[in-house]
Amino acid sequence: MSNSIATDEQLDSNETKEHPDKINVQQENELIYLEEKQGVIVLEEGKAFASDWNRYNTNLEASTSTTSQSDSIFVVSFVGDTASGKSFLASHLPGIESFTFDESEHEGPTTANVIRLESTSILNTERKNNCLVLDIEGENGNSHPRILKCWANYMLPSEAAKKRRNAVGKYFPRLAYLLSNVIILVGQDDLFSNSRYVDRAYQFAVQAVADTQQNAHKPVLIMIQNRYPGPKRLSSEEATQKFFSTNPDAANLWMFFLNIHCFIFPFKHTGVMVNNNEHFNKQVNELQNLLTTTSEQHQGRLLPRLPWLLLTRKISQKLSKDEPINMHMILKDILIQEKTLDEDDILSFLFRKLYEQQNIHSIRWFHYCRDFAIEVLARFIAYRLRRHNFEGFNDLVKKECEDRLNDLWKLLDEYRPCEALYMGRGYVKEKDHPVFCYQHKGAHDTMHQTSEVVHGASWWRALFEKFLELETIDKWNGLFQTKDKTADSPAKEMHEKLFRMTNAYWNKLRSNPTDIYTAFNHFLRKSNIDIEDEYFSRRNICFCCLGSVTENNQQRIIKRSIVCSTCHQQLQALRTDSPAESVLSQSTTIIQNECVICMSASREVAFDPCFHYYFCQSCADEMFTKFKRCPICKIVVKGVKKIYG
Structure with missing residues (x-):
């Protein structure tokens, strides 16, 4: 706790000597505190x-383990005005x-800043999630928190204290709302007879x-009327129903909270009397059960520590900078x-390795190789996501997939083939397909x-071909052309496909971490990708998990390729000498009833008189209008004939 906003006005230190245990608990459990720097x-x-960070900040960069659901934390924040009994209620979970001063002995707020407390006993679940309880300094106070006086033995001057209280109202409601799964708003206003509690809850939310x-x-909102003086004891369900029936404006709170519950706790005179109060204990048990149920319902939304x-x-940081x-x-x-810096490099490399397996880079082959790159990308994303539970954060995964797919489109754009149809006099020997x-x-x-x-592109080329046995290509004027509707950006279906594939890989990695070694290795082999390539060795990249390899953890399982030590152990039992399954024929063979020009519509017509039956009506009409030649045999055609049956 900083003394930078203290003055020389000193206080008696008796309280510090009388309550060293309570003071130490708050000091050791202070998560966030307010400090003045350069007048702000x-x-x-x-x-x-600091202690949590040092404890849990293991080197995740190097870790291949996933985060289990039991590592997730359920965060409950106690908020409200000063001296409303927040700390007292929190300490009875x-x-x-217990770290609070008895309010019968000390007037005013007893908690300063944001205090982090932890318990594995609050949630009665098999998952054993830790429950973090944030006891947050109260708002709208007019006195200095007692604990600050005990810590530093000083009292703020009135202007500085006012400045600090304004900071409490500015920062702490937002911290609680954005960091918590449940907000417990504690107050002493009547839940039922006036609108002050609704106004207070609405003020907090805004x-x-x-x-x-x-x-x-x-978050879920739980409103507690503390020190309820009424004779009737209500359950949470009864109190919630009565609250909404007597406060029509309470419906406005639903825009800020996922769910809303109400409790009424009895008036307390001293801590001892409350501990022996049967109704108070029943309410604490009901609150505990509600927290347990809420944590189970929102398991997918919990974050690891x-x-x-x-x-x-x-x-x-953003709050402090007013951002x-x-x-x-x-x-x-x-x-x-x-x-990683190598991710785009590896994507491009693997795409090219597959793309170069065919001499003719047709649009169909480009799409096939692009689909391969999308699956590689899905694996990359899933590998980066593997440590966390994303069941409640699908929108984040979708956004990452969307951004990375757009990046992939730009990365592969230079390899997109021109779809200009060749209509010169030349022909291929087989005369069974058009040339692009x-x-x-x-x-x-x-x-x-x-x-x-x-x-036969020209008479002089024909002579060269005949006597010199030369094979030649033909050229003609024109700029790059494409009919690909996905040329500029991925279609919605492509984004959905990547998201599905990423989820599938992610589930594999979480349910069986060894799939990190098996799935990708098999995937590359079935696509005839030679993973035994010096590319990986040259860049110190493990060709199995595609992570960085250092001198201390590298292994060579073949002459040119390296893997990290972890992958090496897994791969020893996985490598086989069986030939890779080829899928290229499925992607390059022309579908029997598909137009060879647009490769989407069905064949419907043939040219007269050659009767090459390879075209849909639309493409045939366009070629007849523009060229009057068959793109297969290049003879002059008289018309387009519909083929039936």
């Missing part, structure tokens, strides 16, 4: 943040150490969402590892050229 009060990380965009999940700490850090908060982007940065340009977009200039050797 900002949020700083406390002792609890199972497993929470403060909490100020300048916040794209919040991934809304380290990502939650990162979220706390990023939000605190807008985009929760979607913050969570994406935290949960989804940045792509198929030059890559990145290499195309102002001239088309045939993608394969043609014969």
Whole structure:
């Protein structure tokens, strides 16, 4: 705790001597505190943040293990006005150490800043999720928190204290709202007889969402009327129904919260009397059961400890700088590892390795190889996501898939083949298919050229071909052409396909981590990709998991390729000498009833008089209008004939 906003006005230190245990608990569990820097009060990380960070910040970069659901934390924040009894109620949850001063002895707030407490006893679940309880300094107070006086033995002057109270109202509601799964709003106003509680809850919500965009999940709100003086004891369900029936304006709260519950706790005179109060204990048990049920229902929305700490850090930094908060982007940065510098390089390399297996790069072959690259990309993304549970964060995964697929489109654009149809006099020897340009977009200039050797393009070429046994290509004027509707950007179906594939890979990696070695290795082999390539060795990349390889953890299983030590152990039992399954014939064979020009519509017509039956009506009409030649045999045609049956 910093003394930078203290004055020389000193207080008696008797309280510090009388309550060393309570003071130490708060000091050790301080997650975030307020400190003045250069005239501005900002949020700083406390002792609890530092200890948690050091404990949980294992080297995730090097780890191949996944994060189980039991590593996730359920966060409950107690908020409300000062002296409303937040700390007292929080300390009565199972497993929470009591640290509060008795309010009968001390007037005013007893908690300062954001205190982090933890218990594995609050949630009665088999998952054994830890429950973090954030006891947050109260708002709308008019006195200095008692604990600050005990810590530093000083009292803020009135102006500085007012400045600090304003910072409490500015920062802490937003921290609670954005970091918590459940908000427990504690107050002493009547839940039923007036609108003050509704107004207070609405005020908190408006403060909490100020300048916040794209919040991934809304928290659950639990409203507690503390020190209820009424004679009747109500269950949570009864109190909630009565609250909404007597407060029509309460419906406005639904825009801020996923669910809303109400409790009434009896009036307390001393801590001892409350501990012996049967109704109080029943309400605590009901609250515990509600928290347990809520944690089970929202299991997919819980964050592991380290990502939650990162979220706390990023939000605190943005609040301190008065920057807008985009929760979607913050969570994406935290949960989804940045792509490695080699990721695009490897995608391009593997695409080219498959693309070059065919001499003629038709649009069909380009699409096949692009689909292969999409599956490689899905594996990359799933590998980066493997450590976290994303069941409740599908929108983040979809956004990552969308961004990376758009990047892939740009990366492969230079390899897109030109679809200009050759209508010169030349022909292929077999005379059974049309000829296209198929030059890559990145290499195309102002001239088309045939993608394969043609014969008889001109009389002088015919002489060369006959006497010198030369094979030649033909050229003609024209710029790059494509009819591909997905040339500029991926279609919606492609985005959905990548998301499905990523989820499938992600589920494999989480259910069986060894799939990280088997699935991709098999995938490359079935596509006839030679993974035993010096490319990986030259760049110190493990050809199995595609991670970085250092001198200390590399293994060579074949002459030119290296793998990391972990993959090496797994691959020893996986490598086989069986030939790879070839799928190329499925992707390059012309479908029997498909137009050879557009490769989408069915064959319907033939040219007269050659009667080459390879075309749909639309493509045949276009070629007849423009060229009056058959693109297969190049003879002059008289017309287009419909073929039936």
